[in-house]
Ligand SMILES: Nc1ncnc2c1ncn2[C@@H]1O[C@H](COP(=O)(O)OP(=O)(O)OP(=O)(O)O)[C@@H](O)[C@H]1O
């Protein structure tokens with residue numbers, strides 16, 4: 348059977364600070380299939396937002412893509428002129444951010460902001476735009492949309508503001524939604540409601556979603572496949588099952604072990620010692636080496652992302668090998684029970 352064109356294909360993407368500055372992303376490869384939810388997970392500073400902004404063509408100066416390719420259904424995005432990229436944003440790809448207040452205009456009513464988007468993307472004006480705005484608010488399950496369309500952002504709760512942002516993102520009926528920590532600023536109940544909403548819309552429309560989060564619980568709940576990022580690289584890529592049941596990379600196992608675990612009475616089992624290296628502070632070789640208990644001479648070369656199982660890749664010279672201190676903790680974290 349003929350394979351469908353991937354929705355998004357990122358190949359050897361390298362993004363850096365200026366033309367001579369340090370790399371922020373180094374040779375990132377990932378593929379998002381049509382209609383799937385691909386999670387991107389990693390600690391703060393691992394390059395998740397920079398990946399999203401590189402794809403969207405929204406990198407803040409002087410950060411720029413230095414090499415690689417971004418293809419949307421086979422179409423190369425990086426060479427597109429700014430005007431074409433602007434037209435594509437919002438129509439074919441839309442993005443939602445962590446803090447809706449930074450993306451909403453505080454002095455404009457919800458209806459005016461939705462109206463601007465609808466005029467630009469669907470050429471709707473006046474009553475038609477208002478009716479479509481209310482329909483969009485209803486779609487994102489905004490309570491009392493007839494009233495809230497006339498509200499100012501500060502009159503809405505955080506969850507409602509995020510619903511407005513999602514409504515604005517959906518206005519152009521995009522096929523790919525890039526969501527950068529869409530629920531991090533919200534409390535747990537609202538977070539679950541917003542994630543349910545994104546999943547419902549994704550399923551109803553067959554939309555593809557690139558979901559960025561540092562929360563493995565969100566990944567488990569929402570995603571089909573996962574890219575684990577560390578220091579600007581993808582260090583593991585696989586299905587949710589691969590990542591949770593057969594994590595190959597020591598960093599992925601560290602993230603899993605840092606999760607609250609039911610078997611351990613909701614205690615945090617451990618955290619990975621150390622932090623993501625700062626920009627320009629990356630040593631030679633595997634960037635996880637300073638924090639890795641399995642580091643060895645072979646790690647002085649950057650390990651390539653390679654197959655470690657069917658459609659499962661990891662960038663490590665010792666995939667699946669457990670460090671002595673990991674064996675018990677991981678068995679518990681992965682729900683395999685402690686040794687009898
Ligand atoms: N405007 C900027 N100028 C220079 N460096 C930046 C800028 N924004 C981010 N960086 C650097 O780029 C690297 C990747 O940052 P990025 O924001 O993509 O991380 P992240 O994974 O999204 O983290 P978080 O979970 O905190 O959102 C970090 O080293 C960060 O310090």
Ligand code: SF4
Nearest residue numbers: 633636639646663664
């Ligand atoms: S390549 Fe070496 S240092 Fe890097 S994660 Fe694997 S074992 Fe650890």
Ligand SMILES: [Mg+2]
Nearest residue numbers: 395396397527
């Ligand atoms: Mg970020």
